[in-house]
Amino acid sequence: MTPPPRTPLVVFDRATVARPGGRVVLDGLSWTIRAGETWAVTGPVGAGKTTLAETLLGKHAVRSGSLAWPLLDHLRAAGRPVTYASDVVRHVAFKEDSRLFSYAGHYYQQRFEFADADAPLTLAAYLRSGTAATDEEIRDAARRLGIEERLPVSFIKLSNGQTRRARLARALLARPELLVLDDPFLGLDAAGRENVAALLGGLVADGLRLVLICPPTAVPGWVTDVLELGAGREEPNPPAPFPKREGGVSPGFASPVVELRNVTVSHGHQTILDDITWTVRAGERWAVVGPNGSGKTTLLSLLCGDHPQAYSNDVRLFGQRRGTGESVWDVKRRVGLVSPEFHLYFAEPLAAARAAATGFSDAVADRPTTAAQDAAVGELFAAFGISSLAGRRFQHLSTGEQRLVLIARALVKRPPLLILDEPFQGLDAAAVGRVRDWLDGNLAPEQAVLFVTHDPAELPRAVTRRLRLSAGRVAELA
Numbered sequence: 001m002t003p004p005p006r007t008p009l010v011v012f013d014r015a016t017v018a019r020p021g022g023r024v025v026l027d028g029l030s031w032t033i034r035a036g037e038t039w040a041v042t043g044p045v046g047a048g049k050t051t052l053a054e055t056l057l058g059k060h061a062v063r064s065g066s067l068a069w070p071l072l073d074h075l076r077a078a079g080r081p082v083t084y085a086s087d088v089v090r091h092v093a094f095k096e097d098s099r100l101f102s103y104a105g106h107y108y109q110q111r112f113e114f115a116d117a118d119a120p121l122t123l124a125a126y127l128r129s130g131t132a133a134t135d136e137e138i139r140d141a142a143r144r145l146g147i148e149e150r151l152p153v154s155f156i157k158l159s160n161g162q163t164r165r166a167r168l169a170r171a172l173l174a175r176p177e178l179l180v181l182d183d184p185f186l187g188l189d190a191a192g193r194e195n196v197a198a199l200l201g202g203l204v205a206d207g208l209r210l211v212l213i214c215p216p217t218a219v220p221g222w223v224t225d226v227l228e229l230g231a232g233r234e235e236p237n238p239p240a241p242f243p244k245r246e247g248g249v250s251p252g253f254a255s256p257v258v259e260l261r262n263v264t265v266s267h268g269h270q271t272i273l274d275d276i277t278w279t280v281r282a283g284e285r286w287a288v289v290g291p292n293g294s295g296k297t298t299l300l301s302l303l304c305g306d307h308p309q310a311y312s313n314d315v316r317l318f319g320q321r322r323g324t325g326e327s328v329w330d331v332k333r334r335v336g337l338v339s340p341e342f343h344l345y346f347a348e349p350l351a352a353a354r355a356a357a358t359g360f361s362d363a364v365a366d367r368p369t370t371a372a373q374d375a376a377v378g379e380l381f382a383a384f385g386i387s388s389l390a391g392r393r394f395q396h397l398s399t400g401e402q403r404l405v406l407i408a409r410a411l412v413k414r415p416p417l418l419i420l421d422e423p424f425q426g427l428d429a430a431a432v433g434r435v436r437d438w439l440d441g442n443l444a445p446e447q448a449v450l451f452v453t454h455d456p457a458e459l460p461r462a463v464t465r466r467l468r469l470s471a472g473r474v475a476e477l478a
Contacts, residue, residue, distance in 0.1 A: 002207065003074050005036040009178070009209070010056065014065035017048075017055050021396050025051040028065065031227055033178075033211070038204050040223040042216045044428040045400035047230030049213045053093065053180045056211065058085045071177060088177035092167045092184065093399075120154035123147065123166055133173040141169040144199055146192070160340045160422075161187040161292040168196070172203070180211045182399070185218055186425045187340055189291040189454045193218075215428065254281050257417050257448040258303060259316040265298055265309045265472075272298045274472040282416065285449040285462045290469035296452055297341065299469070300419055303450075305331035318416070332362040336410035339421035339452075343406055352397060352405045353377050353390035359409035373412070380408040383438050384431070400426040407435055414444055421452040436460045 003009065010033040017026040025048040033039060041049050054060055055067065075082045082088055127138045142148040145165040150158060158166060164187055171179055184200070185193045201222040204210055212223060219226060258280035265273040273295045280286060290296055301307035302315050302322075311323035318334060320326055336359065348355065348364050356377045361367040369377075381387045384404050394402060403426050410418065424432045439460040443449065451463050468476035 003035040003071070005034075007035040007070070007074075009033050009035055009069075009071035009074075011068040011070065012062075012065070013068070015055075015062045015067055016064045017051055017060050017062055019051055019060070019396055021393060023392070023396070024063070026055070026229075030065075033209075036224075038209075038222060038224045039211045039227055040219045040225070041211060041213045041227045041229065042219070043229030045404070045426075045431050046398050048398075049229055050093065050182060050398050052229065053091050053182055053211070053213060056085065056178070056180055057089050057091045075177065089180065090171040090174055090176035090178075091180040091182070092164075092171050093182045120156070122151065123153055123155055123158065124151040126155050126166060127151075127170050127173060131170070131173040131175075137173065141173055142166075145169050146195065159292065159297055160344075161189075161192060164188070165192075165196070176209075178209045178211065180213070182213045183215070183218075183426065184212075185214065187292075187422065187454075192292055217429075254283070255319070256280070256316070257282050257284075257318060258450075259314075259319075260302070261314040261316075263302065263313040263315060265295075265302070265307070265313070272472055276472075276474060278467060278474065278477065280417075280448050280450065282446045282448055284465055285443075285460075286451065287456070287459055287463050287466045288450050288452045288469070289454070289456075289466065290475070293471075294469040295472040296469055297339075297421070300337075300339070300421055300450070300452070303331075303417070304335055304337055304419065329362060334416045336413065336415035336418045337421070338403075338406045338410040338423050339419070340425055341421075343403060346394070346402075346406065348394070350394050351391050352386070352394050352401075353381065355394045356380070356405050356408040356412060359412040376412050377408065380411060380438075384408060384434050400428065400431065403427060404431060404435070411438075414447065416447060418443075418447055418449045419452075420449065422454070423451075424453070424455075424458050432458065 012029045012031040015026060015029045016024060017029070018024045041052060043049055051060060055062070069085055072082050072085065072088070075088065123142070124138060127133070127142065133141070139148060139151070142151055145168060147162050147165050147169070150162060155163075155166070164184060168181070168184055184196055188196060197220045200210065200212075201220060204222050212220075216228070256279055258278070260276050260278045263273055263276040264271065276299065288296055288299070298307065302310045302313070303317060315322045317331060346355070346364055348358070348366070350358070350366055353374075354366050357369045357373060358364055358366065360369060360373050378387070378390070381390055384407070386401065386404050389397060389401055389405065394405060397405065403423070407423050410420065423435070427435070436458070440462050443462060449463065451459060453459060466476060466478045467474065
């Protein structure tokens with residue numbers, strides 16, 4: 001039985017919630033979700049959006065004030081055996097970390113290995129577990145989210161966008177009474193965002209209770225109410241001014257940094273990259289664009305030393321062909337990388353400043369650093385407005401705060417090749433502006449940059465060239 005319209009379902013009354021470590025994130029929150037309402041939650045990085053979602057799931061206790069669940073009382077009155085909010089609430093967060101799959105038990109390069117581990121978790125098995133869905137319902141959910149052809153594939157082999165769609169499909173198959181989505185549009189191209197928004201809008205029209213966490217610019221028209229967290233708050237750590245580098249690229253920095261010659265990558269009968277030829281020279285700044293599934297992640301994995309098929313292709317970095325004696329660490333010491341996939345696999349229990357400092361050693365574990373290196377981390381944290389995060393545990397930060405730390409990690413050693421794969425996922429407009437301004441003013445003239453994005457508006461002014469991929473082939477080179 002559906003509660004009458006405007007019936008309270010969830011009620012926060014002057015609630016105060018803290019994250020692990022004791023830091024208060026939500027202070028005196030009063031908010032009511034009523035039957036018939038569909039809410040969007042917006043706010044800047046660190047405003048408490050993820051904490052609010054986790055509180056709805058029962059992961060954080062309310063320190064003061066109260067959180068009441070009239071929805072649970074209604075379900076119990078209707079005969080549902082409900083004990084906890086987590087019995088009827090599903091949360092699709094940035095990162096999968098459950099009994100089915102945890103990134104802590106895997107390593108990033110497994111995505112590209114041809115042979116799967118013993119008894120891999122397939123997408124079909126992932127969707128089936130924990131639900132009463134039939135095979136037909138599983139296929140239908142996968143079809144609606146554009147991942148039906150991936151059902152027999154190992155879960156770890158899915159792209160970032162495919163993984164997010166899979167997790168949304170599994171949450172929907174569980175038929176939750178309340179679904180909390182933490183920015184389901186991250187990692188999707190324009191067509192994918194439109195498809196997911198239309199799908200969710202149809203489900204809301206059919207009665208799905210939904211709380212959507214997203215940027216204010218991405219709120220769909222079917223949302224009825226908006227909760228803005230952190231509105232009007234003072235910047236706790238205003239960014240410090242940073243010195244800008246002047247001058248353009250010198251003709252002396254024209255040596256090739258990346259050379260791909262007729263590169264083809266395939267898995268089984270599927271061609272991922274098809275006859276790619278491309279040269280990036282020192283000082284050039286490229287946008288790498290294309291729809292989901294066009295081969296961008298595979299292309300970058302060849303350059304970072306993560307994809308084994310780099311050795312069977314003519315892939316050259318800094319003039320040396322892969323497989324001619326260099327180690328993966330020889331490659332990584334001259335490359336700075338941030339990507340959604342790297343973010344997922346970064347799980348070291350480090351303070352934020354120490355996490356960023358691992359960029360000097362290219363490892364994910366802590367290594368000794370010099371005073372000059374520590375100062376370089378501090379300068380980047382100040383420029384990005386996150387100095388106050390330096391001593392906090394990386395795992396206790398919000399998704400957006402973690403992303404800023406990992407961007408700093410990619411930049412600290414000023415690498416000759418900087419790969420920024422969708423670096424602005426999860427960031428608000430102010431944070432994006434700070435990082436983009438830093439890139440425009442502080443890149444060394446000889447640094448080459450590859451910037452992957454689905455949104456051309458994100459590109460720094462320094463990016464002047466473009467590689468567009470489509471179905472694994474070069475569609476544009478300009």
